Amino acid sequence: MAKILERRRLVPNLHLIEVQAPEVARKAQPGQFVIIMPDERGERIPLNIADWDERRGSVTSVFILVGTSTHKLSLLKAGDEAPVFVGPLGKPSEIQKFGTVVVAGGCYGIGAIYPIARALKKAGNKIITLLDVKAKYLLYWEDKLRSVSDKFYISARDHAFDSKAYIPQEVESIIKEEKSIDRVIAIGCTYLMYACSQATKPHGIKTVVSLNPIMVDGTGMCGACRVTVDGQTKFGCVDGPDFDGHKVDWDELFLRRKAYFDDEIQSLCYWERTNFP
Amino acid sequence: MSEEKEEKKGLSPELKERLKAEFEKEWRKELRKAIPVKERMKIPRQKMPEREPEERNKDFNEVNKGLTPEQARLEAQRCLDCANPQCVTGCPVAIDIPTFIKLVEKGDFIASVRIIKETNSLPAICGRVCPQETQCEEICTTKKATGVPVAIGNLERFVSDYERINGEVSIPKILPSTGRKVAIIGAGPAGLTVAGDLAKKGHQVTIFEALHISGGVLVYGIPEFRLPKATLRAEVEYLKKLGVEIRTSFVVGKTATLDDLKKDGYEAFFIGTGAGLPNFMKIPGENLVGVYSANEYLTRVNLMCAYDFPEYDTPVFKAKRAAVIGGGNVAMDSVRTAKRLGAERSMIIYRRSRTEMPARVEEVKHAEEEGIEFHFLTTPTRYFGDERGRVKAMECLRMELGEPDSSGRRRPVPVKGSEFISEVDLVVVAIGQSPNPLIPQTTPGLKIGKWGNVDVDWKTMATSIEGVYAGGDIIRGGATVILAMGDGRIAASEIDKYLNTRK
Numbered sequence: 001m002a003k004i005l006e007r008r009r010l011v012p013n014l015h016l017i018e019v020q021a022p023e024v025a026r027k028a029q030p031g032q033f034v035i036i037m038p039d040e041r042g043e044r045i046p047l048n049i050a051d052w053d054e055r056r057g058s059v060t061s062v063f064i065l066v067g068t069s070t071h072k073l074s075l076l077k078a079g080d081e082a083p084v085f086v087g088p089l090g091k092p093s094e095i096q097k098f099g100t101v102v103v104a105g106g107c108y109g110i111g112a113i114y115p116i117a118r119a120l121k122k123a124g125n126k127i128i129t130l131l132d133v134k135a136k137y138l139l140y141w142e143d144k145l146r147s148v149s150d151k152f153y154i155s156a157r158d159h160a161f162d163s164k165a166y167i168p169q170e171v172e173s174i175i176k177e178e179k180s181i182d183r184v185i186a187i188g189c190t191y192l193m194y195a196c197s198q199a200t201k202p203h204g205i206k207t208v209v210s211l212n213p214i215m216v217d218g219t220g221m222c223g224a225c226r227v228t229v230d231g232q233t234k235f236g237c238v239d240g241p242d243f244d245g246h247k248v249d250w251d252e253l254f255l256r257r258k259a260y261f262d263d264e265i266q267s268l269c270y271w272e273r274t275n276f277p
Numbered sequence: 278m279s280e281e282k283e284e285k286k287g288l289s290p291e292l293k294e295r296l297k298a299e300f301e302k303e304w305r306k307e308l309r310k311a312i313p314v315k316e317r318m319k320i321p322r323q324k325m326p327e328r329e330p331e332e333r334n335k336d337f338n339e340v341n342k343g344l345t346p347e348q349a350r351l352e353a354q355r356c357l358d359c360a361n362p363q364c365v366t367g368c369p370v371a372i373d374i375p376t377f378i379k380l381v382e383k384g385d386f387i388a389s390v391r392i393i394k395e396t397n398s399l400p401a402i403c404g405r406v407c408p409q410e411t412q413c414e415e416i417c418t419t420k421k422a423t424g425v426p427v428a429i430g431n432l433e434r435f436v437s438d439y440e441r442i443n444g445e446v447s448i449p450k451i452l453p454s455t456g457r458k459v460a461i462i463g464a465g466p467a468g469l470t471v472a473g474d475l476a477k478k479g480h481q482v483t484i485f486e487a488l489h490i491s492g493g494v495l496v497y498g499i500p501e502f503r504l505p506k507a508t509l510r511a512e513v514e515y516l517k518k519l520g521v522e523i524r525t526s527f528v529v530g531k532t533a534t535l536d537d538l539k540k541d542g543y544e545a546f547f548i549g550t551g552a553g554l555p556n557f558m559k560i561p562g563e564n565l566v567g568v569y570s571a572n573e574y575l576t577r578v579n580l581m582c583a584y585d586f587p588e589y590d591t592p593v594f595k596a597k598r599a600a601v602i603g604g605g606n607v608a609m610d611s612v613r614t615a616k617r618l619g620a621e622r623s624m625i626i627y628r629r630s631r632t633e634m635p636a637r638v639e640e641v642k643h644a645e646e647e648g649i650e651f652h653f654l655t656t657p658t659r660y661f662g663d664e665r666g667r668v669k670a671m672e673c674l675r676m677e678l679g680e681p682d683s684s685g686r687r688r689p690v691p692v693k694g695s696e697f698i699s700e701v702d703l704v705v706v707a708i709g710q711s712p713n714p715l716i717p718q719t720t721p722g723l724k725i726g727k728w729g730n731v732d733v734d735w736k737t738m739a740t741s742i743e744g745v746y747a748g749g750d751i752i753r754g755g756a757t758v759i760l761a762m763g764d765g766r767i768a769a770s771e772i773d774k775y776l777n778t779r780k
Contacts, residue, residue: 027532222576252666260592264592271590
C-alpha cells in the first residue's frame, strides 16, 4: 500500500498526484514511469514520473482523466492509500550533452518532460521548450518549465498565445529559426508524438518519444505493451518507454491503444452509475 | 523447453534410514497385518469427485471437489506399504510418502499433513498441480501390481485441505534467530519454498515480489478452477506465521538492485524470478488486437479478475471463437478460461499429436469433458485482422511427425500445400515462456545461459556470484511448480550452510 501525500487538480481534467514511495524516489530517473492501481478492483496503469523528492521520499505524476482508473485516481485525497505503486520502471531517458534539444510536451506530457528537460539542461544542453495546450487555461507548470529552458514557446488552439499553430507547425518554425537542432523529445498523447515525429523526419533530426501502449504488469512479463519499432517487436515497459519516433509503427500503436475502447466506456458508465446514482 | 541436467538420484542414506525406521514401527506392522496385500489390490482407485462438465465450464469455481474422508482411507489402504518404496524417488522434494499415506489409513489426518510439511511447505498446492502421473504415481508399486497407482496427489490434497478447513494449522519448531538476512527475489513456488525452509532455520527472510499479490505463476498463471486463490492465500499466510516477510510491488533490478540490498545488510540471495517472458511465434499479424500471450491473457483473468468485469476494472476479450496455440498446461488453462468466458468454440491448436502433449493428463481429460476442441498436427502461419486491427481469422498449416528432436519428441514437419483459413476472434499464444530478463540484465557478473536462464551448479543451485543462488523457471525455462520447489529445497540447504560459515 502506498500513501497519497497530495492529489490536486492542476487544470480541468489534469491532476497531480504525489505518492509516498521512498525507494522509488531514491532510484527514479528522468523518463521512467510507475504503475499505480487506484483501488483493490482497479487496473494497473502506467504514469510517467514527473518529479520526485528524495528527502520527502515521494514521487509525483501528472495524469489526465480518461476512464475509470484515472477517475478513481482523481478522487483520492491526502492520506488515502493506493494498493499498488511500483517503480521506477522502464529504461531512463538518455541524458547527454547533445547540443540544442527541443523538448515538446502536451497534456500529461507537460509534466513528463519536466525531469527530462531539467536533466538535459544540467548536462549542458540548450533547451527549447514547447508546450501544447488546447486553450490558455489548460496550461500548468509554466514557471517550472521556464526555469529549465533557454527558450520557451507555447502553442494553443484558442489563439491566446502568440502562436496559432498546432505543435508540429511550431516544431517546424523552431527548426527554421534555430541554426541546428540536435534532438527533439516529444511526450504527450499518441497523436502529438506521431505528429512531432512526422514534422522532424524530413529534417533528419533524431526524435525520441515516450510511447504509451496499454500495460498490465509493467515488468516485461505479459507482452500487452508490445510495439513495433524498426520492424521488430519491442516491449514498451522494458525496452522503452523511449523509442525513436521515426521508427515506430504508429498505425499499429493507434489501433492497439483502442483495443478495449468499448470495455472502457462500459466500465466508466458502470462506475459512474454505481458511485453517483 | 528445459534440459534436465539432474541425474535421477536414488534415496539419500538418511532418507533410507528414516523410511526403514518408520516402516518398522509397531503401528505400521499392525496396519499391514490388518489387511492382506491381496485384499488391498482388489480395492479400486477412488474417483475424485468432480463438478459436472457442462456446469463447471461456465464459472471459475474449482473443478475437483476433493476426496471424502471415507474415500481417503480406502485409497490409503491401496498403498501396499512396500519394503522398498519407489514413490519417494519420484518426488522432486522426496516427501515421506509411505508414512503420510499410512497415517491417512490410520485416520490421523493431521499427523499425516505434518509429515508432508516436513519436506513440502505447500502441500495443498502440489496436491493439485503436480504431474503425479510422471512422478510418484508413475513408479508406484501398486501400479506395478494392479496397473493403477495409488492416488498419492489426491491424498496429499485431502490432508492439507483437512488441516486448513478444520483450522488446525500448526507452526513447526523454529530454530533461534541467527540474525542473518536473506533476500528472496520472487514470491513464486521456488521463492516461497526457500523462504519457508530458511525461516524454520531461524534466518531473517524477506521476499521481494514485483506483483502486488504473492504466488507468482500460482496466482497469475494457474486459474481459480484448478487452484483457488483462497487456498494459495492460506499457504502464504502459513509462511508469514513462520516469520517470513513479504514485500510486494518491489521490483528487484528497478526499485533496488542486488547491490543495493547487499548494502542494506542482506547476506545471501535467492533468485526465483521465473519464466516471465512470453514467447511469440513471430508470424505476421501477431500484434493484431486480440492476439494475446498466454501470460497476458491469464494475468488479466486470474490476477486482475477480468472474468468479473466490470466489477473489476481490467477487461479481457470475450471471444466467440478462441484459438489457443500450444499443448502444455498453460495452453490448457488458457483454452478452458476462454470457454468459461463464453466462447462458442474453444480450440487447441497443437503442432504435434496427442501423445506428445506435455500437459498434465487430468487437465487434458477435464478440457475434453468441458467441450474443448483439439486440433492436432496443426500450426498457425499468419493472422488476419479487420479494419479495426482486430484478429478475425488465422491461416494454419497441417503437420506430420518426422524424426525426434533434442527433446526426444518427434519433430513436426509441414505438409506442403495444406494451408487452410479458420475464423477466430481471439488467439492465445501458449507456446512456452522464457526466463524473465530483468535480473540477468541488471546484475553484473551473473552468468547467463544461452536462452536467458541463470546458470547454476545443479548440485547446489549456486550462481556465478558468491552468496547468490537461483532455482525454478529462471534456471529451467517454463517447467513445473514442484521442480521449482525441489530447486528451492536444495538452495535453502546450501544458503543455510553458506550463512553458517560466514563470520
